[in-house]
């Protein structure tokens with residue numbers, strides 16, 4: 001029998017109740033602690049965590065990128081731009097710079113030469 005998680009609005013306890021699928025939604029549930037009927041179904045956090053995982057999995061799945069050609073800077077640039085959006089986080093300015101250069105068709109090796117700070121861990125040595 002499946003377990004359903006409820007939060008009791010009366011005594012603020014979290015309760016797990018066994019119900020059959022037939023009972024769920026048709027049979028009134030009562031809090032085993034206070035007998036209250038104000039139970040609200042809790043959406044499992046586990047489910048959210050799992051969907052988050054699968055989102056990240058799809059990010060790292062090459063098939064998801066619709067055939068990125070690693071030899072083609074423009075293709076790489078598109079992939080990185082999409083990835084940056086998917087991450088939904090603020091990317092460093094260098095990230096945009098790299099994406100722009102890739103999309104302009106610049107060779108990744110040249111970009112690394114132009115932007116020595118990339119992935120450099122923030123070294124502050126000035127170049128002569």
Ligand SMILES: [Zn+2]
Nearest residue numbers: 008011031034
């Ligand atoms: Zn209760």
